[in-house]
Amino acid sequence: MKFTTIALSLLTAVSGYTILDSATFASETKDGIWLVKYYSPTCPWSRRFAPTWKQVSGDLQDSLGMKDIYFGEVDCKANRALCDKADIDGYPTVVLYRNGVNEGEVPGGQSYESLSSFALKL
Secondary structure, eight states: OHHHHHHHHHHHEETTEEEEOTTTHHHHHTSSEEEEEEEOTTOHHHHHHHHHHHHHHHHHHHHHGGGTEEEEEEETTTOHHHHHHTTOOSSSEEEEEETTEEEEEOSSOSOHHHHHHHHHHO
């Protein structure tokens, strides 16, 4: 049983962020502070933003780990209901969650500087 749990964790944790879906979203985001990227794999802006998101989450995960700040992402093509519930109307969108509560879209755009600055102030 432990092996299955460890293997599942390894599959969902990718380079500083966790892949969230309808089966894992509520249980994962219920504790701590989460920055969640909503995206569509067919969206050119989402594809362009992907390297920045990977870099921000990877660079900050170690330095923010002590603060219970986590990074996640939701594929809106595969998890339409999650995106509808979060009122996502464009891609990519980064949303702040505190203990499972949606506190709204992260302000300041999608640059490395604005996202890292926002995360470091949490």
